Amino acid sequence: MGIDVEVVTAMVLYKHQWMILKVDTSVACPTRKARLEGSHVVWSFPQVFSALVQPPFGNRGVRVGIENHFLSDCLANQRGYQVLERGGTVEIQVPFGAEGGLLKSHVNNNQYSQSYFIDLFYLHQWQDAQWTLTQQRTFRPLYLVQLPRTPVLINNTVPAEGVFSLILGAFPHDVSLVNITVGGHPVAWVEADGLGLKLSHVPFPNGTHGYLLEVPFPHPVVSQKYLGDQYRKYTLSVVFSFIISPQAQLYHHTATVESDVQDVVLPSVEARCTQRGVQLLLHYGNIDWQWEVYVGGLRLDWELVELGGYTVSAQVDHLSMEVPLYSPGMTYEGLGLQGLAVSVQMTIKHKDTGEEQIHTHQCVFPVRELLVCLPDGEMVVLIDMSSVVPPVDPKWVTLLDPACGPLFTDGTQALFSFNVDSCGTMKVLEGDLLEYRNEVRYSPAFLSQLQSSHYPKFRIPVGCVHPANGTRTLGIYQPHSLPPLPHASHSRKSRTPRSARARKRPFWIG
Ligand SMILES: *[C@@H]1O[C@H](CO)[C@@H](O)[C@H](O)[C@H]1NC(C)=O
Ligand SMILES: *[C@@H]1O[C@H](CO)[C@@H](O)[C@H](O)[C@H]1NC(C)=O
Numbered sequence: 001m002g003i004d005v006e007v008v009t010a011m012v013l014y015k016h017q018w019m020i021l022k023v024d025t026s027v028a029c030p031t032r033k034a035r036l037e038g039s040h041v042v043w044s045f046p047q048v049f050s051a052l053v054q055p056p057f058g059n060r061g062v063r064v065g066i067e068n069h070f071l072s073d074c075l076a077n078q079r080g081y082q083v084l085e086r087g088g089t090v091e092i093q094v095p096f097g098a099e100g101g102l103l104k105s106h107v108n109n110n111q112y113s114q115s116y117f118i119d120l121f122y123l124h125q126w127q128d129a130q131w132t133l134t135q136q137r138t139f140r141p142l143y144l145v146q147l148p149r150t151p152v153l154i155n156n157t158v159p160a161e162g163v164f165s166l167i168l169g170a171f172p173h174d175v176s177l178v179n180i181t182v183g184g185h186p187v188a189w190v191e192a193d194g195l196g197l198k199l200s201h202v203p204f205p206n207g208t209h210g211y212l213l214e215v216p217f218p219h220p221v222v223s224q225k226y227l228g229d230q231y232r233k234y235t236l237s238v239v240f241s242f243i244i245s246p247q248a249q250l251y252h253h254t255a256t257v258e259s260d261v262q263d264v265v266l267p268s269v270e271a272r273c274t275q276r277g278v279q280l281l282l283h284y285g286n287i288d289w290q291w292e293v294y295v296g297g298l299r300l301d302w303e304l305v306e307l308g309g310y311t312v313s314a315q316v317d318h319l320s321m322e323v324p325l326y327s328p329g330m331t332y333e334g335l336g337l338q339g340l341a342v343s344v345q346m347t348i349k350h351k352d353t354g355e356e357q358i359h360t361h362q363c364v365f366p367v368r369e370l371l372v373c374l375p376d377g378e379m380v381v382l383i384d385m386s387s388v389v390p391p392v393d394p395k396w397v398t399l400l401d402p403a404c405g406p407l408f409t410d411g412t413q414a415l416f417s418f419n420v421d422s423c424g425t426m427k428v429l430e431g432d433l434l435e436y437r438n439e440v441r442y443s444p445a446f447l448s449q450l451q452s453s454h455y456p457k458f459r460i461p462v463g464c465v466h467p468a469n470g471t472r473t474l475g476i477y478q479p480h481s482l483p484p485l486p487h488a489s490h491s492r493k494s495r496t497p498r499s500a501r502a503r504k505r506p507f508w509i510g
């Protein structure tokens with residue numbers, strides 16, 4: 001069986017009056033030490049000591065005890081002790097650290113380990129031809145040294161409850177928690193409560209203990225990362241610091257738990273048209289601000305706010321911003337008899353996921369007169385003739401080329417749209433600028449034969465200025481008679497410095 005046993009057998013003969021008595025004495029001890037199999041301490045020895053019993057014999061059972069006291073089968077079971085008889089061997093298995101023994105903690109290079117001592121006692125009983133009862137008692141103190149034991153983290157987090165819940169254990173009596181470090185912040189045990197962290201001691205039925213830490217997901221020590229699709233990852237990193245008595249050694253255990261939850265309220269945008277422009281309300285949502293905001297394709301920053309003359313006010317849960325008409329960020333959509341149509345596009349883009357939301361809001365501002373110079377060379381002119389004396393029918397006005405009539409008219413207004421290369425437009429080079437000049441004039445076809453002195457005198461010069469070489473930008477101009485606009489011109493891509501814009505006044509002589 002490969003189990004070493006030390007046996008001492010003695011035969012004693014002595015004479016008593018006319019009788020000779022013979023007494024057989026045997027002592028048998030397995031010399032093998034306990035070994036560790038998985039998480040069990042295993043101690044084995046032969047099922048039968050031939051020195052003690054002779055076949056044929058009957059087995060009358062095995063009992064185990066601790067420190068000279070028998071354990072009931074029930075208690076032995078409860079503690080996980082097992083006695084297995086197989087192939088002529090008896091094996092006693094005790095879970096490492098089981099109740100009845102003594103656990104001791106050690107730390108080496110921050111590696112936590114435990115040693116275990118148990119004073120086992122074992123009784124085996126037989127019956128053979130000679131004796132109805134033979135008992136063998138063995139006393140064996142078993143000592144298992146320093147087994148690395150990484151504490152177990154039990155993760156009881158239920159994402160729907162929004163609280164991290166972890167238990168770290170199980171420790172023997174000689175280990176106690178001193179403090180924790182959460183999200184990089186040291187927290188003494190006594191402070192935890194005041195900081196909204198729940199830290200408590202958890203005793204286990206088997207005599208060991210653990211520590212429970214509960215941290216709500218929205219707590220500042222919990223880090224958050226947006227994953228896209230309204231999911232976010234909450235991550236809690238914690239270092240538990242323990243002291244081991246009596247040597248007062250320190251042991252630090254690091255744990256990280258995370259939970260992905262679809263609880264993100266994304267930023268949202270509301271918009272409305274105001275007298276001055278377009279008002280945008282940017283609701284922040286409930287996630288760390290990791291978004292970039294663009295207005296009409298321009299990155300929203302203080303420079304843009306200042307350049308565009310935006311009115312900004314920040315509230316707890318939203319940002320309110322008014323983008324004035326004609327300012328950078330606003331897009332020209334079209335000019336018609338109903339007025340000037342513009343739109344503001346606000347784009348919110350997540351820095352990490354690239355997730356994008358685009359909101360576009362369109363407003364129509366009633367205008368009586370306006371001149372728009374488009375980057376593609378188109379000129380759009382809306383003329384109001386309501387105060388012209390004698391009255392002029394808007395149907396009978398044209399550009400320099402009498403073939404270029406208005407696109408739309410109503411009782412008092414005429415709308416022209418033409419390219420700077422057509423309708424008799426004249427080009428004048430002024431330094432590095434090209435001026436395109438035309439004129440809206442009264443030229444009724446049926447009066448072409450009459451003398452010009454009989455015409456109502458109605459001529460309105462209109463024009464656009466563009467760089468001779470270079471990118472054309474959008475320009476929107478009101479008649480000089482009206483108060484100046486907050487911003488008379490803007491470009492979607494390149495921002496023209498104010499001085500350059502000032503030189504670019506179109507000539508609109510009312
Ligand atoms: C004691 O109980 C705890 C909690 O049930 C368990 O994690 C630990 O492994 C047990 N220890 C032993 C030695 O059985
Ligand atoms: C935690 O406790 C240990 C042992 O008392 C100490 O050395 C350490 O400085 C403490 N850390 C904090 C953050 O309080």
Ligand SMILES: *[C@@H]1O[C@H](CO)[C@@H](O)[C@H](O)[C@H]1NC(C)=O
Nearest residue numbers: 155157159256257258259260
């Ligand atoms: C802990 O529990 C949460 C929620 O059930 C789960 O998402 C996570 O994967 C678990 N484990 C760790 C190591 O965070």
Ligand SMILES: *[C@@H]1O[C@H](CO)[C@@H](O)[C@H](O)[C@H]1NC(C)=O
Nearest residue numbers: 429431432433467468469470
């Ligand atoms: C524009 O460019 C052309 C050719 O590149 C050049 O001949 C002309 O002088 C330039 N005009 C101005 C105003 O710079």
